[in-house]
Structures are given as C-alpha cells and as structure tokens.
Amino acid sequence: MIELKNITKIYEESKENSVTALKNINLTVKDGEVIVLRGASGSGKSTILSLIASLAKPTSGEVVVDGLRVSKLVDSFASAYRRDNIGIIFQKYNLIPSLSVSENIILPLVPLNLHVKEVEAKLESVLEKFHIVHRAYGLVKNLSGGEQQRVAIARANINNPKIILADEPTANLDEKLSLHFIEMLRELKRDGKTIIVATHDPLFFDLDIVDRVLEINHGVLL
Amino acid sequence: MRAKINMYLFEHAVNSLFRQKFKTLFVVLVLSTLIFLLTSVFFISNSIKHELQSTVDALPEIIVQKLGGGRHYDIETSSVDEILEITGVSSATERVWGYYYFENAGVNFTLVGIDEFEEQYKKSFASAAKELDFSKPTMMLGEGVESVMDKNYYKEYFNFIKHDGTLKRVDIGGVFDTQSELESNDVIVMSKDDAREIFNMSKNMATDIVVKVANEDEIATVASKIKLLYPDVRVITKDDIKISYQNIFDYKSGIFLALFVVSLFTFFIIIYDKLSGLSSEERREIGILKAIGWSVGDVLKEKFYESFIISFFSYMSGVVLALFFVYILKAPLLQNIFTGYSQLKTSFALPFVFDIQTLFLIFFLSVPIYIAATIIPSYRGATLDADEVMR
Numbered sequence: 382m383i384e385l386k387n388i389t390k391i392y393e394e395s396k397e398n399s400v401t402a403l404k405n406i407n408l409t410v411k412d413g414e415v416i417v418l419r420g421a422s423g424s425g426k427s428t429i430l431s432l433i434a435s436l437a438k439p440t441s442g443e444v445v446v447d448g449l450r451v452s453k454l455v456d457s458f459a460s461a462y463r464r465d466n467i468g469i470i471f472q473k474y475n476l477i478p479s480l481s482v483s484e485n486i487i488l489p490l491v492p493l494n495l496h497v498k499e500v501e502a503k504l505e506s507v508l509e510k511f512h513i514v515h516r517a518y519g520l521v522k523n524l525s526g527g528e529q530q531r532v533a534i535a536r537a538n539i540n541n542p543k544i545i546l547a548d549e550p551t552a553n554l555d556e557k558l559s560l561h562f563i564e565m566l567r568e569l570k571r572d573g574k575t576i577i578v579a580t581h582d583p584l585f586f587d588l589d590i591v592d593r594v595l596e597i598n599h600g601v602l603l
Numbered sequence: 604m605r606a607k608i609n610m611y612l613f614e615h616a617v618n619s620l621f622r623q624k625f626k627t628l629f630v631v632l633v634l635s636t637l638i639f640l641l642t643s644v645f646f647i648s649n650s651i652k653h654e655l656q657s658t659v660d661a662l663p664e665i666i667v668q669k670l671g672g673g674r675h676y677d678i679e680t681s682s683v684d685e686i687l688e689i690t691g692v693s694s695a696t697e698r699v700w701g702y703y704y705f706e707n708a709g710v711n712f713t714l715v716g717i718d719e720f721e722e723q724y725k726k727s728f729a730s731a732a733k734e735l736d737f738s739k740p741t742m743m744l745g746e747g748v749e750s751v752m753d754k755n756y757y758k759e760y761f762n763f764i765k766h767d768g769t770l771k772r773v774d775i776g777g778v779f780d781t782q783s784e785l786e787s788n789d790v791i792v793m794s795k796d797d798a799r800e801i802f803n804m805s806k807n808m809a810t811d812i813v814v815k816v817a818n819e820d821e822i823a824t825v826a827s828k829i830k831l832l833y834p835d836v837r838v839i840t841k842d843d844i845k846i847s848y849q850n851i852f853d854y855k856s857g858i859f860l861a862l863f864v865v866s867l868f869t870f871f872i873i874i875y876d877k878l879s880g881l882s883s884e885e886r887r888e889i890g891i892l893k894a895i896g897w898s899v900g901d902v903l904k905e906k907f908y909e910s911f912i913i914s915f916f917s918y919m920s921g922v923v924l925a926l927f928f929v930y931i932l933k934a935p936l937l938q939n940i941f942t943g944y945s946q947l948k949t950s951f952a953l954p955f956v957f958d959i960q961t962l963f964l965i966f967f968l969s970v971p972i973y974i975a976a977t978i979i980p981s982y983r984g985a986t987l988d989a990d991e992v993m994r
C-alpha cells in the first residue's frame with residue numbers, strides 16, 4: 382500500500398524562483414490497483430512519482446509504502462527500497478544508448494553481484510515476456526522507439542518489483558504501439574502489480590484495467 | 604560477504620571505458636607518458652648517481668697539476684720521488700694523458716698512457732695493461748671509441764697526427780674491459796712512450812701526478828704539504844672533483860625537470876577537469892543508475908573500478924615502457940642529456956640500477972590521485988537528488 386500523507390513539495394525553496402509543485406497531497410493506493418494521474422504539463426505528476434520512488438524528498442508530509450516511511454530513508458536504504466520495490470518506466474526511456482539491450486536490462490542487478498545463472502534466468506524471463514528476445518544483443522541506439530520502450534519495461538521488471546511507475550509512457554508512441562503498451566500493462570496488472578501511470582494521453586482515461594483516474598491541477602489533487 | 608569483486612560491476616566499468624574511447628585513450632596517453640618519463644628519469648638518474656659514486660670512489664685521493672699563467676702545464680717526473688717522501692703518502696704515479704681530436708667524427712678521445720709494471724690508478728686500466736702489447740705501438744680502446752673507429756673503417760690501426768704533421772701508426776689491440784663505463788667509454792689506452800710521442804712530451808715530463816694517501820683523514824694535510832713544496836702547482840682532492848661532477852649532473856637534470864613539469868601540468872589539467880564537475884551526460888547516467896536502484900556506494904564503486912583500471916593500466920604501461928626504453932634500448936636521447944662529459948656522441952651502456960622504491964613512489968603519485976579525482980565529483984553528483992531523470 383502506498384500512502385501520501387499531506388505532501389507538499391517546493392523546489393528551490395530558499396530561492397526567489399521557488400516552485401510549489403505539490404500542495405497538501407493525500408493519496409492512498411492499494412496493492413494491485415492501477416491508477417492514472419492526469420493533468421496538464423507542469424501540474425506535478427512526475428513529482429509524485431519521484432516522491433514514491435524516493436528519488437526526491439517531500440518538503441513536508443510523508444510517503445509510506447507498506448509501512449516503510451520512504452520519505453525518511455537515507456540514500457543506501459532508499460536505493461535498496463527502490464531496487465526491490467519499484468520499477469520505473471520513463472518517458473525518455475533513459476536507456477544507456479551505447480550498451481546492448483541485455484546490458485541495459487540487467488543494470489539494476491549489477492550491484493547485487495548475483496550468480497551468473499540467476500542473472501541469466503531473470504534476463505531471459507523478461508526478454509520473453511516483453512518480446513525482445515530477438516534484439517537481446519543489439520545496441521539500444523539502433524532500436525525503434527517501441528522497442529526501446531519494451532527494453533525499458535523489461536529493465537523495470539527484471540527485479541520483479543511490486544510497484545510500477547510509468548511517466549508519460551505513450552508520449553513518444555503511435556496509436557498502435559500505445560495499444561501494445563496497454564496490453565503489457567494488462568499483463569502486469571494480472572501479475573498483481575500496483576501501477577501508477579502519469580499521463581495526459583486520453584487513451585488511459587477510459588480503460589478497463591484502470592481502477593481510478595485522478596486529476597491534478599497546479600499541484601493540487603482534485 | 605560481498606567482499607569479493609563484483610564481476611558485473613567490473614564489466615560495466617570496463618564497458619564504460621570503452622564507450623568513451625577517445626577520452627579513455629587521451630587519459631591513458633597522458634598518464635602513461637608522464638609515468639614513463641618519471642620512471643625513466645628516476646632510473647637513469649639513479650644509475651648515473653650510482654655511476655658517479657663508483658667513479659669518484661675509484662678516483663685518486665690527490666691530483667697534482669702544474670700551473671703557469673693559470674693554465675695547466677706538464678709537470679716534471681722528478682717530483683714523484685719528492686712527493687713519495689712526504690709522510691702519509693702511500694703511492695705517487697705520474698700520468699700521461701690528454702685529448703685527441705678525431706676529425707672524421709668530430710669528437711674528442713681521451714688518450715691515456717700507462718706503464719706495464721706500475722700500479723694502475725684505475726681498475727679498468729689494470730685489465731687493459733694486461734692485454735696491451737708493450738713491445739710495439741698498440742692501443743686498447745674504450746667501447747665508444749671502438750665503435751666510432753669501426754664506423755670510420757679503422758679496424759686494425761689508426762694513424763695519429765703528431766705536432767709536426769707526421770703520422771704515428773698505432774695498432775688496435777682490442778677493447779678493454781671498462782668497469783666504470785661512464786668514465787672510460789671515450790678512453791684510448793696505450794704505452795706512456797707512445798702517448799708522449801703523440802702529445803710531443805719529453806720523457807721526463809708527465810701530465811700530472813696522482814697521489815694515494817693511506818689514511819683519509821690525512822688527505823688535507825698531505826695536500827697542503829705538497830702545495831708548500833711546490834708553490835706553482837694546483838692540488839686537487841677527491842672532494843673537489845666530487846663537487847664538480849655533482850654540478851654537471853645537477854645542471855643536466857634541470858632539463859629533465861622541465862620535461863617533467865610539462866607532463867605534470869597536463870596531468871593536473873586532467874585532474875582539474877575532473878574535479879570541476881561531471882558532464883551532463885555523466886550526470887544523467889548516474890541519475891539513471893540511481894533511479895533503477897543503485898546506491899551512491901554502488902556508483903562510487905563503479906567509478907573506483909573505472910579509474911583504477913585506467914590509471915593502473917597507464918601506470919603499468921608507463922613502467923614497462925620505461926624498463927624497455929632504459930634497459931633494452933639503453934635510453935637513447937635521454938642519456939645524452941645526462942651524460943656527455945666528453946663530446947663523444949656514441950651511446951654506451953649504463954649499468955642500470957633497478958629500484959623498487961622509485962616504482963612505489965611513482966605509483967602513489969599517480970594512481971590514487973587519479974582515482975580520487977574521479978571519485979570526488981562522482982560523489983557530489985551521486986548525492987544530489989536523482990529526480991532529474993524524471994524530467
């Protein structure tokens with residue numbers, strides 16, 4: 382369960398150009414729920430995802446995930462939390478272009494120093510699940526946008542996290558690929574994952590797998 | 604538990620070095636050049652210091668030269684017996700030596716005359732004396748001389764031009780064993796009579812006189828006694844020579860210092876560039892890694908591997924190159940800067956002194972500094988909020 386308790390986030394707080402990205406946000410997401418966060422550009426969607434992933438800390442308030450106060454974690458615990466619980470699908474994919482598909486996908490496992498067999502098993506399972514086996518050894522920079530996103534999804538899932546955070550996942554995809562992405566989401570929901578999608582793509586607003594659509598406007602949840 | 608090397612992390616580090624081919628290549632180039640220079644210079648200067656020491660050790664305690672008008676004149680051999688009378692003197696020997704200009708190569712050779720039965724003031728001359736045929740004009744050559752003569756097709760004999768323009772033929776008896784090469788490389792050894800003939804010196808004259816003193820503490824006393832006996836001589840002690848050698852050496856190593864400073868400067872630019880911050884690409888990559896679950900420690904560990912691999916590789920190649928350059932190639936170019944007591948331009952083999960301390964010193968001057976310069980900015984980058992990757 383993800384709980385955002387009275388969250389306020391102000392960027393550059395001490396400076397004149399401070400931005401209040403979020404104001405008194407309260408939100409609870411149950412396990413296995415699929416949530417869509419909609420809102421205009423700059424409304425604060427990505428900020429919410431960052432806070433849940435513990436990539437940023439709230440100015441005030443608390444983020445609690447399964448009882449763990451993730452907004453209070455120091456770096457080493459925050460990264461362990463992120464590694465074990467969170468898979469992020471970025472709008473810009475955030476792959477390392479000069480590495481191969483497989484190398485990108487196993488990046489989250491690198492610090493764990495697992496046995497080769499274990500790494501290979503995990504890699505194979507996500508390669509198959511997200512249909513990129515045939516591209517496993519190609520360089521990421523040679524892939525199409527849709528393929529790059531599948532690599533990003535595979536990477537987000539290599540550690541089998543409970544929570545998937547997707548930031549504008551279809552912004553760079555045509556309709557056919559967007560529908561394809563939704564099919565993959567469907568599969569992830571079937572696996573019981575908690576999914577939060579930040580988007581302004583109408584494709585998500587009336588989708589059978591989506592449990593709730595929440596609207597955010599200038600940092601305020603409506 | 605996780606003490607063992609993380610091969611995935613190591614592989615990632617190697618990969619990222621290969622991904623930045625040109626940057627990696629540049630750093631390796633500068634770093635290994637610097638280490639190569641440093642190591643070579645240290646090796647050579649250590650060897651020369653060692654050489655000088657053994658040269659100085661082999662020197663006679665006192666040299667007596669006759670002066671006239673401030674210039675060095677020949678000295679009467681009769682002085683030898685008088686000097687021997689002085690208490691504390693264990694031996695006194697007249698020397699016949701001088702320079703001979705070898706026009707074909709534009710270099711000076713040092714011509715040294717020796718007697719068959721006298722005590723030689725240098726060990727290498729003693730071995731030359733054994734091989735030299737005193738029955739006819741023959742000479743033994745230092746290695747440098749031999750190779751110069753050989754290049755000019757003087758393989759069996761050489762005609763020296765005397766003061767009156769006539770020629771003196773001297774056969775080449777062979778190469779003599781030079782125990783201290785730096786000193787004897789440009790030397791030709793022949794009988795005193797032949798040398799006197801070439802230098803137009805009469806039989807009762809010598810170039811100078813070398814005096815051995817049994818007790819080191821008495822050198823100064825003996826020197827002043829000789830000075831009293833002959834007011835027109837200059838008495839040079841071992842210490843005086845030591846100082847003048849040291850001066851030559853210090854002057855020559857100054858040129859090296861300049862070379863060294865240049866590469867050090869480049870090294871510091873690299874360090875400065877690293878410390879002044881990460882590129883946006885590097886920052887983004889760190890952000891990605893953190894977003895997918897790497898801790899600051901993981902990022903730093905990866906950076907450690909990266910910088911260790913690159914700096915250790917540079918260190919090793921610099922040292923190996925220096926060893927090869929100094930020991931196998933005999934340090935061409937560099938050696939000429941240090942040596943050159945005579946104008947002899949031929950190369951010769953310095954007996955090199957290998958010293959582990961130098962290698963350690965250079966290691967600590969390069970590898971840890973580079974690693975620190977890589978890790979510090981990465982630490983700063985990795986501890987910032989990683990939410991930049993979300994935008």
Ligand SMILES: Nc1ncnc2c1ncn2[C@@H]1O[C@H](COP(=O)(O)OP(=O)(O)OP(=O)(O)O)[C@@H](O)[C@H]1O
Nearest residue numbers: 392393400402420421422423424425426427428429
């Ligand atoms: N690191 C930061 N420093 C300063 N301001 C920031 C920072 N991150 C976000 N902001 C600001 O906070 C506000 C909310 O940003 P956020 O990225 O959460 O919006 P968003 O809803 O994801 O927008 P978009 O649809 O464009 O991605 C914006 O005004 C943005 O400029």
Ligand SMILES: [Mg+2]
Nearest residue numbers: 426427548993
């Ligand atoms: Mg956003």
